[in-house]
Amino acid sequence: DGGITQSPKYLFRKEGQNVTLSCEQNLNHDAMYWYRQDPGQGLRLIYYSQIVNDFQKGDIAEGYSVSREKKESFPLTVTSAQKNPTAFYLCASSIEWDTGELFFGEGSRLTVL
Amino acid sequence: GQSLEQPSEVTAVEGAIVQINCTYQTSGFYGLSWYQQHDGGAPTFLSYNALDGLEETGRFSSFLSRSDSYGYLLLQELQMKDSASYFCAVSPNSGYALNFGKGTSLLVTP
Numbered sequence: 001d002g003g004i005t006q007s008p009k010y011l012f013r014k015e016g017q018n019v020t021l022s023c024e025q026n027l028n029h030d031a032m033y034w035y036r037q038d039p040g041q042g043l044r045l046i047y048y049s050q051i052v053n054d055f056q057k058g059d060i061a062e063g064y065s066v067s068r069e070k071k072e073s074f075p076l077t078v079t080s081a082q083k084n085p086t087a088f089y090l091c092a093s094s095i096e097w098d099t100g101e102l103f104f105g106e107g108s109r110l111t112v113l
Numbered sequence: 114g115q116s117l118e119q120p121s122e123v124t125a126v127e128g129a130i131v132q133i134n135c136t137y138q139t140s141g142f143y144g145l146s147w148y149q150q151h152d153g154g155a156p157t158f159l160s161y162n163a164l165d166g167l168e169e170t171g172r173f174s175s176f177l178s179r180s181d182s183y184g185y186l187l188l189q190e191l192q193m194k195d196s197a198s199y200f201c202a203v204s205p206n207s208g209y210a211l212n213f214g215k216g217t218s219l220l221v222t223p
Binding site: 090101 | 143154
């Protein structure tokens, strides 16, 4: 089945540690995205990528980094510079850039202890 | 930039019809989308309005009026499983990614 796979589903981290969240898609989509969701809040854009080897900062990119070396993969690293990293992280993809339809993974819930 | 406003909570009775509004302030956009998200789950796409007017998909319909900077999602024949959060989102024509509102929590009661 085609879809987006995020891992791990739950992750605990100590302050000061970097952590990488995996996002893999087999939908052959060009565009991929990372959003952050806090309780009772909407989705806020962290980074997005329209094509391989290219990515752009979103509204809240500080303390995060990404790479897009393969079309299928768009990992997100939450660095120690991110002051409040505890959140629900959602990866998404879309078949092309200017579409209103995103396909989301099941999310990764990061808790900093 | 874009700013989208939605009611934070809506309650409706099973079998009824409910409308969730979305007003926006944006300099320009391709279209308005709607997503559903159950607690702890992934958002799922419901509908997209590129043009003004009504789009119907089964029990769900979505409406857009660019002149009024307004859209809504209409849910008919409400079922208990419709209890979820609903987000409107705009596709800006500035080459940026989808921008989401804060969401409306819908509670369907028996």
